[in-house]
Amino acid sequence: MSQERLEALQQALFTQQVQGFLVPRCDEYQNEYVPAADERLAWLTRFDGSAGLAAVTTNRAALFVDGRYTIQAKQQIGDQTIEQGELAPSAIADWLCDALGEGDVLGYDPRLHTEPGLAPLKQRLGERGIELRALDTNPIDHIWQDRPATPCGPARPHPQTFTGEGSDSKRQRIAHLLADKKQDALWLANPEVCAWLFNIRGSDIPHLPVALCMGFLYTDGSATLYLAESASGDALRQHLGTQVELVNDKAALFSAAERQHVQRVWADPQLTNCWTLQQLRSREIQVLLERDPITGAKAQKNSVELEGSRAAHIRDGAALCEFLAELPDAVKREGFGELEAVQLMREKREQREGFTDDSFDSISGYQGNGAIVHYRVTPQSSLPMKAEGLYLIDSGGQYPDGTTDVTRTVALGEFPTQAKEHFTRVLKGHIAIATLRFPKGTCGEQIDAFARKSLWDAGLDYAHGTGHGVGSFLSVHEGPQRIGKAHTSVPLEAGMIVSNEPGFYLAGEYGIRIENLIFVKECAEYPGFLEFEELTLAPIEHRLIEAELLTDGERKWLNNYHQKVNDTLLPLVSDKTKAWLEQATQAI
Incomplete structure (x- = not known):
């Protein structure tokens, strides 16, 4: 947070006769991704993650983020005089009750908040005699001199x-x-x-x-x-x-x-x-x-949408294979780093029919940056890559017939021995979800532990959800369904597309995540039960698998999956990538 911007906002609060102000990361539509004109939180704090909130008073400021962004927020805050906390109503309320006093007023822009989102704060602040007041105008909009125009392209x-x-x-x-x-x-x-x-x-x-x-x-x-x-x-x-x-x-x-x-x-x-x-x-x-x-x-895709998603994932899988096949040679080139990897992945997708855009900013994390769950590479942060260590690439594409989202973690050369166990435990959790059969009416929170059990057995865990819904040429993060620890009361229903993405992150060393998109379908063998079918097609890194940790059933799933990947994608890739693909999908 630059001192000039902070002081300008604090002066604006004085003008509006309030002692504090909330700056959420959203727009009036409550979108996860927002136009540049609505990036108020990033303008004020430099934090550009997809979830966060700043609270500013006349003499203090704090940024609240969830577990995905803890490391990123710390890096982007840098040496600014700004506190950091957990993006949870109780933590935000505690900070506000400490920073404000009885009779003070906390302002907010009513276009950027929902009533359920404000309710916990309103109650806690009210108990302390602090008023929560809707403002007619957003003070940041008056002091943001070069604020971009709101987009209005053709529908x-x-x-x-x-x-x-x-x-x-x-x-x-x-x-x-x-x-x-x-x-x-x-x-x-x-x-x-x-x-x-x-x-x-x-x-x-x-x-x-x-x-x-x-x-x-x-x-x-x-x-x-x-x-x-x-x-x-x-x-x-x-x-x-x-x-x-x-x-x-x-x-x-x-x-x-x-x-x-x-x-x-x-x-x-x-x-x-x-x-x-x-x-x-x-x-x-x-x-x-x-x-x-x-x-x-919207969440329950019809047969046309599911068939379109299958087709989009085939093209997208071929693009990802072209990228992964070229990566070993690319990292040997001088000047090739995380940012260049994102550009290479984009080039491979642009060669596929129908590609219109990335479905989100690619997460391209080498070594320690891979441990930043939602790391967003910039020219300043981009690490040069070498033929050693682990690299995590989480990316996706928007196609008229479907939206993709896939994560692969690959070994670029020698890597820490312990990474094999960590990767294999993540893989076991991934397979547990992929092979799960469950009765109708089951919610995502009821199956989340299957993805974490192997990690829990070793005293490990990850600080993000296991799966999110995905749209049909719409948002890569779509509700109401999800797989995670948080309570949803939303049953998984036939036609829903969700991600399957357990992970593990060792701060400062590496990150591991394996993500496929899957969809819910009726179980033909057992009426009244549901199961998943794979959409994503891309090899899972052999060199990081500790085969002895896999059961016979897990090994069978992996080999069958790789056979499907090879059979489907082999006709769609270059000759050079064909050789790589056949090697990457060999049975273990």
Whole structure:
């Protein structure tokens, strides 16, 4: 946090007559990935991870991040006078109660927070006589002199050949759920919800192929959709049809709802910001705060989407193999480092049909940087790579027929002996999830321990979830399903795509993660049970496997998986990569 920016913000707080301010890492849509114009947290603190919050008072400042970003945050904070804490309501509340006193006011931008997100703070601060106050304007926006403009690129139709269902059908399907709940309208809180419902895509957010939009869906299947004027061309209007009214002013959304005589609105409390709820309640509209039905519908991919994902993963797997095959020679070249590896991976994907963008900023970690769970390489941090040690590459691609996300850890030469045991225990956890059969109604938190057991047996663990949902040419991190320790109460259902990514990280030395995308399907052998099927196709590093630690069943799974990888990808790669692939997929 530069002293000038901090002092400017503290002066702005004085002007607004508050003693503190919250700076979350999000935008008004609660997106994980945000446009440059909404990178307020990075502007203020230098921390550019995907999850974090800063609290600033007149004489103190703190940055709160989760376990994925602890090391990264410390590095990016550097010598700044800023404290660091855990991104947990209790830790944030403790710090605020220590930094503020009775009668003080903590300001926040209501467009950047949700009511459930603020509730624990509101209660704790209220007990200490500290007021939590919504501000009309964000003070950072006034002092950020060179703040980029909000993007408003064109929205485009996403063909039914990729979606498997038309927008009319989707709108009617969700409208029936509205009627069942006796609600007049559904609040469409963010671009991902709108992208799925209207079968549209865009390019307003890095790595997330959406246009910035929000709107209302009504019980007759009609809708009002906010889009910037420059985003809605003739092709889009024709695609949406007469049942969808386009407006280019957010205030016009609420006027449209009044014209529709909306009195009851269903809104997802986790997606809907406080400002929107203020707008609805000020018009005496009753709000039903429950999970958006689109979130669950979007998560369950239909047969067309699953087939598209299979096809995208085949092309993506071939690109990854080309990268991995070239890597041993590349690391021998002078000047080749983590950043050059990211560029090489991008080049290989760009050669594959349909590739439009990375699905997130690639995590390219050599040696100790691999232990930074969500490490983001920069020209300043990029380590030169050598033909020794471990290298972790976590990357993915956006294709019109699917979104990919894959992590491989490879040995570039000699490596610490203990790494074999660590890698093999991670692999055992990966296979445990991949081969799991479970009854319908099972939630992700109920299976998470299978991924960790082998590590736990050795007194080891990892500080991130085991799996997250993935969209269909949408966000690489999609809810509501996940596999992790945290409670979700969301059953895994057929058609859901999730990642399977246990890991282990030895600070300062190396990181290990093995990630495949898998999808949930009905178990043919046992009615009422579900199981997983692999989507990701890429070899798992042989040299890091301690074969004696694998059971016969685990060995069989690995050999079968590698045979499938070889059979599927061999016709799609160069002659040089063919030789590498056959070697990398040999049975053990």
